Amino acid sequence: MKSVKRIIVREEYCIGCRLCEIHCIVRHSKSGKIIKAFRSEKDAIVPAVTVEQKGYTSFALQCRHCDEAPCIEACMTGAMRRDGKTGAVLCDRDRCVGCWMCIMVCPAGAVRQGKCREAASKCDLCLDRDVPACVANCPNEALTLGGDA
């Protein structure tokens, strides 16, 4: 198995602008267009990256694609699985029934209830692109793409 591409979180550089959240929504919208996505699809999409902020500290965090990922071990349907090619932890929404065992065990709090269907929502590393949307659109390199971990 190839090691997973990892998104490195650099808290010192985060300015809390939340562009990562916005571009995550756009990338995972049907239209892929920011205006359309925000006019008609925004309420149906949960961003897979979350900015947390308190005082001067902020950082953006998405699924860590852990080794021996707790969410895969706790998933009762087998929907949460490791992608054989990339090593990413992915949720197969067609097999997810929304039991939320994954939310219960994710120590990063990086899995969310999806909005429109009973399926868990999490980062898919934008596997269809070279660079995930959150990384590509971070203006201050607070999210960068790490080599193989």
Place this chain on the structure above:
Amino acid sequence: MSAAPYLIVGNSAAAVGCIEGIRSVDRERPVILLSREPYRVYSRPLVSYLLAGKITDERMFYRPPDFYERNGVEAILGVTAVSIVPSRKVVETADGRAFGFEKLLIATGGRPVIPGDVPGIDAPGVFTLTSWDDARAIKAHIAGNGAREALVVGGGLIGLKAVEALVAVGMKVTMVELSDRILSATFDRAASDLARETLERAGVAVRCGTTVARMEKRGGMLAGAELRDGSSVPCSLAIIAIGVLPDLSLVEGSGIRTDRGILVDDTLRTSAPDIYAAGDVAQAPAAEAIGGGRKCIPILPNAYRQGFVAGQNMAGRKRTYRGAMPMNAVDVLGLPTISVGLTDPPEGSEYEILSALDREAPWYKKLVLKGGRIVGAVFAGRIDRAGIITGLIRDRADISGFRDLLLSGDFGLISLPAEYRKHIVSGAGIEV
């Protein structure tokens, strides 16, 4: 007879964990798996979803069709193991075969408890709900005689799942629970009350403090139940869900040590060399947060993890198990809930409770603290980020620095010390 390098009895979460554990160490040597149920590995918790009509048969499978092949497993399905002879390292099956092994995993799971003292309990129309076959039989029964009224005996997790499924198919459901509240094993009273109110709003009759005394038949079929309090409930379908116990039949007479379940050490090994046990059949070391010792905690994440650790040890990598923790995520007819660890501690000054409740919303959050650490938590209504708390319980993290933030609405990783946050953010090798 040649001995299989790895032999697994059972074909569910613990068996899959074991296969994946073995294969993370040893890609080569073959695995033989024996299973009583004739199906390719399926998800047991999905049986209630199948009954509810929320999923189809094709979606029952826990792993893809090529799972065994890809992992070098010869799966022999529809065969029951009947005895183990540890001294000869052999497992015998009901059809008269014998399988030698170098390393064995016992992952035979649990079996539903049927009360012995209820007349009429063998009536057609009385079922349990723990297997694919059970769900099919109940569906056929409902379709066959148009059952409209159902009784669910037992207010635990499986009883709740049964109620939910029967409500989904439009039945009028009564749930009876002997103790004074439902879900008492995993919830505290406030969460039990919320769950009960949610069920009642959906039209379910919840009767606590009583249980079934006898089943009544008419024309040979189930027609109703008489409860201990003297009242009666008309029903042409009953599901018995008063608990699941480790299925120890295979190890009886083998000399392998048992208590409630098969006793295993922190490598998941039984009292016999080269024989391991995992999942609902095992009584394994329990997490310190719930007092340690060895306990039977029949939930899927524990079964998988125990199987995985057993598999690695069987394949020669020394790995210790961190201890089982009770935890569950249950959707109560649209009310999402999560419970972890010790949720309802005994009275006493040792424990401190932090809680917030909004009956209207409804939502509820409760944390149980002991000696500066979190040892248990309940969430209902709002569950996002509950896993951060599970992680803190697991890691026995000192919470004194951020105790006051634990209940706040925007509690997150940012509330935690930078050190701990870094450990989580690195993401490597985190254990359930």
